[in-house]
Amino acid sequence: MFSEQIRFIPLFFGPLLVFFLFGKVSLSAKALQQNKRTITLSAVGDLIPHIPVKAAARQSINYHDMFSDLQDYLRGDLVFVNLETTIFPQHQPPANSVDWPMFFRESDDLLRALKKTGFNVLNIANNHIMDYGNEGWQQTVAILKKWNNFTVLGIRRHPRHLPGVTLVRNGIKIGLIGYTTNLNLRHRMPVEYPAVHYIQGLPDMEQMARDLSRLRSTHDLLIVSMHWGEEYSPEPDGLNQKLIHLFQETGVDVVLGHHPHVLQPVLSLPPSGKKKGGMLVIQSMGNFLSNQGQGFPNTTAPLRQGAIFQIQFHFLQKSEFPSKKQFELVGVQWQYLPLWTRNRYRSLDKESVVKRGFDRRDIQPVLLLCEIQQIQEQLRSSSALSWQERFYKQKELFFLTQSYQRVQEVLGRENLLPARCRP
Numbered sequence: 001m002f003s004e005q006i007r008f009i010p011l012f013f014g015p016l017l018v019f020f021l022f023g024k025v026s027l028s029a030k031a032l033q034q035n036k037r038t039i040t041l042s043a044v045g046d047l048i049p050h051i052p053v054k055a056a057a058r059q060s061i062n063y064h065d066m067f068s069d070l071q072d073y074l075r076g077d078l079v080f081v082n083l084e085t086t087i088f089p090q091h092q093p094p095a096n097s098v099d100w101p102m103f104f105r106e107s108d109d110l111l112r113a114l115k116k117t118g119f120n121v122l123n124i125a126n127n128h129i130m131d132y133g134n135e136g137w138q139q140t141v142a143i144l145k146k147w148n149n150f151t152v153l154g155i156r157r158h159p160r161h162l163p164g165v166t167l168v169r170n171g172i173k174i175g176l177i178g179y180t181t182n183l184n185l186r187h188r189m190p191v192e193y194p195a196v197h198y199i200q201g202l203p204d205m206e207q208m209a210r211d212l213s214r215l216r217s218t219h220d221l222l223i224v225s226m227h228w229g230e231e232y233s234p235e236p237d238g239l240n241q242k243l244i245h246l247f248q249e250t251g252v253d254v255v256l257g258h259h260p261h262v263l264q265p266v267l268s269l270p271p272s273g274k275k276k277g278g279m280l281v282i283q284s285m286g287n288f289l290s291n292q293g294q295g296f297p298n299t300t301a302p303l304r305q306g307a308i309f310q311i312q313f314h315f316l317q318k319s320e321f322p323s324k325k326q327f328e329l330v331g332v333q334w335q336y337l338p339l340w341t342r343n344r345y346r347s348l349d350k351e352s353v354v355k356r357g358f359d360r361r362d363i364q365p366v367l368l369l370c371e372i373q374q375i376q377e378q379l380r381s382s383s384a385l386s387w388q389e390r391f392y393k394q395k396e397l398f399f400l401t402q403s404y405q406r407v408q409e410v411l412g413r414e415n416l417l418p419a420r421c422r423p
């Protein structure tokens with residue numbers, strides 16, 4: 001099977017082998033060299049500004065510094081995150097009350113940091129986009145529009161707006177679209193037109209199939225962002241299976257899945273129908289940043305695990321002349337770097353432990369391997385650690401090492417990309 005074969009081929013030889021496998025592409029070796037193109041995509045899962053995350057971002061470490069260690073890996077033509085929050089800075093909770101902790105909103109400080117880090121594609125079709133009603137999602141869309149560096153997936157701005165977004169990178173026409181199968185407070189969605197791409201039944205799936213077929217026929221690469229599945233479940237649910245079948249039928253190239261908050265296995269599916277290439281389904285990318293699993297017992301460690309997925313799409317030019325679909329996708333390769341959400345008190349001094357304020361927490365996504373190496377080094381070299389600090393660090397190291405193994409069990413060892421940790 002084509003996609004299975006190509007996964008293991010070193011980057012350099014991939015397109016060349018594809019040329020021999022599919023001899024129909026009648027180009028000389030020189031022309032082939034000139035007519036191949038690559039698109040790169042980096043993607044991470046759920047970003048949730050829980051109250052402790054927001055407190056940490058204001059008092060301990062700002063958002064950009066939170067992401068800065070990952071910046072070298074969040075590179076590519078497309079850099080994707082599921083923004084599981086509204087951007088609704090103006091909202092004031094009623095007097096004598098605070099926001100409910102499970103309603104999410106942030107200011108554009110977060111967007112500034114995402115932009116600076118390199119993110120350029122944000123999905124907002126998720127179950128929290130209606131947390132602050134009509135006003136909340138409209139404000140989110142308006143603010144994101146102002147920050148025009150972001151391609152926003154998952155919403156329809158007006159009734160005549162066709163779902164999906166087109167981007168052209170390196171001459172390749174890319175179609176992107178985002179959907180959610182979960183929507184909290186769905187009764188708050190405006191009735192005049194479906195604002196969020198929300199899939200709740202067969203009619204929506206039929207519309208989805210029509211929209212995907214239309215995007216397929218006019219784009220070289222088709223990417224679907226999918227907020228689906230059961231929260232905290234390591235396996236996909238029944239609806240996922242139906243949707244995967246629909247995506248295969250309509251010719252989707254890659255699915256970026258999120259919402260379960262834990263990692264799920266990646267599927268590399270064979271070609272189906274007229275499409276020559278297979279389909280890559282990243283069923284759940286896990287959490288990118290949240291306060292989930294902060295209690296640290298073993299059962300919640302998966303909520304602290306995530307990954308940066310790096311995908312390369314290889315194309316060959318089919319025609320010298322611009323046409324609807326000028327390029328053919330001939331190979332897809334993917335790799336991942338395990339992530340971990342660091343979530344601990346900045347120091348174990350008596351004052352911090354007694355106060356246990358959110359502002360004393362250090363919360364940030366880090367490369368799992370580098371976190372392990374850093375703690376090993378601290379245990380090895382620092383004789384000044386108190387017995388209490390040493391105890392916590394050893395406990396943390398135990399969970400981190402277990403997590404590194406578990407992430408590889410879920411995502412496979414052959415696609416693991418080792419991190420280059422800073423000294």
Ligand SMILES: [Zn+2]
Nearest residue numbers: 084126127259
């Ligand atoms: Zn969700």
